[in-house]
Each structure stands twice: as structure tokens, then as C-alpha cells.
Amino acid sequence: MNTPTEHVKCLIIGSGPAGYTAAIYAARADMKPVMYTGLQPGGQLTITTEVENYPGYPDGIQGPEMMEHFRKQAERFKTDIRYEYVTGVDFSATPHKVFIDKKTVLADSVIIATGASAKWLGLPSEQRLNGYGVSACAVCDGFFFKGQEVAIVGAGDTAAEEASYLAKLCKKVYMLVRKGEMRASKAMQHRVMNTPNIEILFNTEPIDVLGDKGVSGVQIKNNQTGEEKVLDITGFFVAIGHKPNTDIFKDWLDMDETGYLLVTPGTSKTKIEGVFVSGDAADKVYRQAVTAAGTGCMAALDAERYLADKGIH
Secondary structure, eight states: OOEEEEEEEEEEEOOSHHHHHHHHHHHHTTOOOEEEOOSSTTGGGGGOOEEOSSTTOTTOEEHHHHHHHHHHHHHHTTOEEEOOOOOEEEOSSSSEEEEETTEEEEEEEEEEOOOEEEOOOOOHHHHHTBTTTEESOHHHHGGGGTTSEEEEEOOSHHHHHHHHHHHHHSSEEEEEOSSSSOOSOHHHHHHHHTOTTEEEETTEEEEEEEOSSSOOEEEEEETTTOOEEEEOOSEEEEOSOEEESOGGGTTTSOBOTTOOBOOOTTSOBOSSTTEEEOGGGTOSSOOOHHHHHHHHHHHHHHHHHHHHHHTOO
16 A cells, blocks of 8 residues: 655646646745656657747747756746656545555645647657657647648648648648548538648558658558559648546546546636646647646646635645
């Protein structure tokens, strides 16, 4: 049986923009936050190259460097950062139990900032060129492909929205759809079909992303005819969905069918008192670093008020 080893006022699970922002606010409010970084310290931005859309960086910044800045700021205010990951939780009573391997931590408040992970196709070349022309976020990276030809994989609303976004920037957008029809809503389908520089290739799957130091093309296959050909592109976007990293909470918190945690609208509060959510674990709409940071701030403020109301100092 795990034995409680310590009791903390505020425990933060995850360390992307949401987790670090929550830590900065919580630490400055004297909540003495303890953060468990998870398997990917710094979150999704650590596998991003150039970040140009985060305010305050007029020349842009590399994703890993930006997360280093977040970390240093959280540490400056004495956040206790631990490079371990949470293996389970028990929210049946207060203080809440959080399990880290064989250790149990009791927490008066818990801020979840576990983020989400992009789903990938599983091509070796996709991972090799990730950040060098391969991306899972058109809104983040589309700007780098202005006036170029790109391809996007996916058939849902997100893929259609991202294709429309890319079409405003790029000369040509190939949309690769595995089936003979799209899953996207009718309105989104009409939008992409009526955009002159989007070409939808149905029954089409990518086999290999080509290129050495950057993307130079994609080899595709028609899964009806078996015909293969190469599209000359410089950007390859994957939009087949994201999976929130929320499995350890499924017995305790409400979530939608994909696993995004549900909060009281306009707050970071879950249905369990003292448990708050920030960032991409609860956000399937925006999924940006700046919105994640904003909800990290909200979660810390909500947690601070909760602790004050409970008289926990």
C-alpha cells in the first residue's frame, strides 16, 4: 500500500505553458506549489521549432527555449519542480491523493495541466521531419509556408478548418482523405470544396514524407486503384486529431467522448472540489500556448480562492 509521504497545499500535474503559468501565480500567492513535470517536461512546445505567435517575442523563439524561460520564472518564485510523473489519483476525499510511482502525496488543491498529444500517422519519416516541414498545427506553423504548396491529412472539421487557414497563406493545399468522403460537417465540406486552391484527394493515403533536412514531397497511394505518385510540397500537416492526456482521471472527473476534461463554463473548476484544469487537457477548440497559459492563470486564481474559502493557509 502506498504510504503518504508529504502534504502539499497545491500540486500541479504537467509542465507546459498551462502548468508553468499556474505555478508562477500559485507561487506568488504563497501556495508553495509542487509540480510533477510528466514524461515530456515543457509539454508539446518542446518538440516545436520556431514559435512566432507568442506575445513578447518580437523575433520569435524556439519552443524548447521558450519553455526554459517559463521554467526559470516558475523556479524564481520557488516552485518545487520534480521530474517525475503521476501514475494515479484518488479524489474520493480531501485532501486529494496523488500517486507518484510508489509514493503518495496529499494535496489540498490539484491543478491538472497534462495537455494533449497530437495523433500521428506512424510514418518514420513523419517523426524524422517533425518540426522541419512536418507539423500537427497549421495555425502555429502555416505562416512559414507562405506562397508554397503543402498537404494536409485528415477528414474532420479540424482538418477542414486548417486546410481553409492554409489556403489563405499557401499557393496550393492538397487535402488527403483516406475514405471516399469526409467526416467534417456539411458547412466545412462546402467551404473547402469551394476554395479554388484546395484540392481534395479522396481514397488517398500518404506512404512516405520525402526530404532530407526539410520536406520536399510526399509519396501518396490511392487505396482503391493502388496507384502511387509524388506530390511536390514543402509542408506536411497532420490533422487527424489530438488525444488529451487524461486517462488517469477517467474514474473521477467528467470528460467528453474524446477525453477532454469538462469544467464549469468560465472557470477552471471540475465537478470535484479543489481540482482544477488548465490548458489542452480541457481545450479542444483553441489549443494554443497563449490560451493554455491564460487558463493556467485562471486555475491558480481559482485554487487560491478555494483554499482561502476553506481556511487553508
